[in-house]
Amino acid sequence: MAPRVRFAPSPTGWLHVGGARTALFNWLYARRHGGAFVLRIEDTDAARNTEEATRAILSGLRWLGLDWDEGPEKGGDRGPYFQSARKEIYRRYVQCLLDENKAYQEKGVVRFRLPHKVVRVADRICGTVHIDLSAEPDLTVMRADGSFIFHLVNVVDDLEMGITHVIRGEDHLSNTPKHLALYEAFGATPPVFAHIPLILNKDGSKMSKRDAGASLGEYIAKGYAPDALRNYLCLLGWSPKDNRELMALDELIARFDLDHVHRSSARFDVEKLEWMNTRHMMDMPLARFLEIARPSLGEIASSDPFYADRVLAVVKDKVKHLSDLPEQTAYFFRDDFPLDPAAVEKVLRKPGAADRLAALRARYANTMDWTSTTLETDLKALAAEMGVKPAEFIHPCRVAISGRTVGPSLYPMLEVLGKARVLARFDRARAA
């Protein structure tokens, strides 16, 4: 039987990275086993839910590349997928509990009679866990105002939606006996439970909603490639066991398995994410890079999209964050870019630099075939003629055309900028 898994966020804010990882694990499990990934919005708490949060969650999942087979804006046979639209179903189940004396009314609320015994939880990841419910008070399932409590709706929906595997955060492990009791009361077979470890801050403290780096939105804004964050998140609590780390989506799908999910919580290490991010951007095809990088350039690129794409191609392997792009490529799009004073002092004012720059300008003025290979050949020939190392030309040239000492590989940069701009910048640098 094809598995059916679900991600059931509550729309009270941005998608938490922990939640994003839970969604990812569920999604990978579904894709790996040819099952269905269901998205259900748990908006039973009308006071705290916002439509904005729902939108943020949907866009966050889409950004990560996690598409759902059933859910909001998609539909499906087991809907509706918003709990706020399923009240009739919950009412029916509660009535059933009441009819069978498995629940009772007290002060207007409905309480489910918990079995006061030790419950055995067979968890796919944590193994067998025994939890004693004998001292546990009965479970409230419906409020006096007729609204329903998480435990009830969560179980009812998983039941109604035919969920076969519940992959969720370990914070729910202690709640599981209660859920199991509910399944039993409904005469239903419970799904397989798999509780995944939680994500901690770098210092080992728990990552709560308000901590820096807790919201997926921060990573989107900062300009991480979804490919990289997905890869990183996947490795937090799961390991392919053979030291493989940089993996594209298809490999992740092919290899992900619940068997290799850890029991211990993991700390979020942004530095490793940074590394993974640059590596992913270097490794990905240019077309994919352009797709994710173009939005970061925004208005800057609008006047000449073709030129902007060529610029992006040149800086692709040097980018740390997509959000750095406007600043990092500024000199490609404007001629009045600032010249770094330290670079001017160190490189342009260096004895002989001005002469070499002038010579290079004269040489490039005659370069007809303005391509990186020819530009390289010409520069090296000139250096040989003057009896100095190419570096003596390269460094002043870089500062002259970009204003900085660091940047992309020189010749492709010259090619993209074009002859007119390059010569003009040589003149400007000489005047500086």
Next chain:
RNA sequence: GACCCCAUCGGCUAGUGGUUAGGCCACCACCCUUUCACGGUGGAUGCACGGGUUCGAAUCCCGUUGGGGUCGCCA
């Protein structure tokens, strides 16, 4: 506090009774080099502690400590 889960370099992890305890990030040194990166080589750093079991424990058992979670008319 009670109950539950967890414990290998600074971080993420491999490791399931016998290994010089491996890999990646970060760090240090060197190499490569047109800058910065990338890449390459080498280095430093680890089995939380205490008891057992065993010829032999990172690996199995118990305890301690530490971290996390759950105990709602939040989800």
